[in-house]
Amino acid sequence: MFEQVNATPTAQSDSECHNDGPRVGQDEPVRVLVAPDSFGGTMTARQAAEAVATGWRRQAPDDELVLRPLSDGGPGFLDVLNTAIGGEYVKVAIPDPLGRDTTGSVLRVGDDGYVESADATGLHLLTKAERDPKITTSYGVGLLIAAAVDTGAHRVVVGLGGSATNDGGAGMMAALGAVALDGAGAALPYGGAALVSCDRLAGVPALRGAELVIASDVDSPLTGLHGASSVFGPQKGATREDVLLLDAALARWAEVLVRDLPGCPPDLATAPGAGAAGGLGAALLALGARRESGIALVRDLIGLDAALDATDLVVTGEGSFDFQSLRGKVAAGVAAGAAERALPCLVMAGQVSVGRREAAAAGIEAAYSVADELGSAQAAIDAGASGLTRLAERVAREWSRR
Incomplete structure (x- = not known):
């Protein structure tokens, strides 16, 4: 304390x-x-x-x-919690937004595992010249969640914010075992742009019954004028043409998730918070996550x-x-x-x-x-x-x- x-x-x-x-x-x-x-x-x-x-x-x-x-769930989320409530860090080898090797952490406190999505998707991990949300991935976030589950966490709280990605959490889903495929049955490459070609979802996310909680105060929907691509895409390197492409790609991704993932909210594309962290919020909501105010959660814990x-x-x-x-x-x-x-x-x-x-x-x-x-x-x-x-x-x- x-x-x-x-x-x-x-x-x-x-x-x-x-x-x-x-x-x-x-x-x-x-x-x-x-x-x-x-x-x-x-x-x-x-x-x-x-x-x-x-x-x-x-x-x-x-x-x-x-x-x-x-912290409201963005960069510094784990540091703030660890300083206030203690816990044990578990280091995890993960890819950064461009697939390069880096290291992230899971903070274990009792039965809870805390994950900071910016460890894997943070804008700070890229130079300005490297920013391109058409190709950046959230795969590392999935590995962090999987590591939290592997440690025995009954509840995994994922802080969202500060991302360089716009892939709707497709990378995260793939790391958890649910892979986006194109019409020929091939796995889609990294990045938000590829989701335009998404035909179906193969596999089931391996969560072993762990409860997922989103810690975020972004209430943006996934798509549209106030969605992930339009509001946050430009700061991640997206041009106007990129924004239109990415918005269409996320709309297609939402359709696939609603159709292929049992229990996915039917209004996923317009759900408050779905646009957080380049659409990571949407993927987590599709997996049954409960959304909480990041600042309210931290405010209570500290x-x-x-x-x-x-x-x-x-x-x-x-x-x-x-x-x-x-x-x-x-x-x-x-x-x-x-x-x-x-x-x-x-x-x-x-x-x-x-x-x-x-x-x-x-x-x-x-x-x-x-x-x-x-x-x-x-x-x-x-x-x-x-x-x-x-x-x-x-x-x-x-x-x-x-």
């Missing part, structure tokens, strides 16, 4: 308090809960929390800081509510605070918990593209950008943790009362 961190005294600067600062006495230290997500491939959630704490300590050494790094009950000010953050952040991601989940307690909630992000009115509607008092602090998005990326530390020092001058 996390320990409370009390700041080490350093030199203070003379600064005025922000009028909207926390409602504590003039001479009382502020109790600050620091609960960020990871910052893309720049910082893990734990590193981001520590960077914020370092900057805050420099300006407000008497404030009481409690660090609760978070005791975030108890920490919220004992704080004056909440700070969260992520790499890019944009419109997707307001659709159930970490920042929105933390802000909702703060709003329930009438606590001010601040966001510190690498970049901010959410307007003040939209942020306020989500319960966020103010959002601060490292890019604005340092002058550009590239400067923020290059600075990494030091940029976030510098921003936190400035925010502390505005919000801490000594």
Whole structure:
């Protein structure tokens, strides 16, 4: 579990308090809960929390800081859980999105096995030039799930997010024993584009009765204007033509799953969350998985509510605070918990593209950008943790009362 961190005294600067600062006495230290997500491939959630704490300590050494790094199921999911609730890592040899050898992990905690899909499909595993969702695969996720089942897990929780794939989970299915075939009976190659030629599904996924749980806050459907290909495809390297091809391919894949997989939801293509992680959500739903809010699951496991009950000010953050952040991601989940307690909630992000009115509607008092602090998005990326530390020092001058 996390320990409370009390700041080490350093030199203070003379600064005025922000009028909207926390409602504590003039001479009382502020109790600050620091609960960020990871910052893309720049910082893990734990590193981001520590960077914020370092900057805050420099300006407000008497404030009481409690660090609760978070994840909504995307990159850093296992690290956040392991830090909070322990468990044992099981290393697994898996292919990356392009089929190259890499290593992933299963976190075993009691009868549960936790899997982070980004271990096998993460965008961070590819260079920008390598991004091509027409050919990337989720095969490694299937091997991670199989490894969790092999360890004896009765429940396998799969965190979804940050993927470089758009194959609807076809690779994952193949690794579990259900292979997509074309009209001639040949197994389809890796990638989402090949699913246009999907004719049938051969084999049965080997899960040995294990319960599957999806940990994700993406509510996008599999196909259509708000589906996996249209919303997330471009950031994975898809052109406009690619998006149209991939959307048609996923529509065909959904038809095959509904027809050939017993128990598959008939509305799979439009089911909320089916579009998560390039359609991995759809494949898991087809296998009978139950979908849970990733941030709610993590929030419960790490005791975030108890920490919220004992704080004056909440700070969260992520790499890019944009419109997707307001659709159930970490920042929105933390802000909702703060709003329930009438606590001010601040966001510190690498970049901010959410307007003040939209942020306020989500319960966020103010959002601060490292890019604005340092002058550009590239400067923020290059600075990494030091940029976030510098921003936190400035925010502390505005919000801490000594």
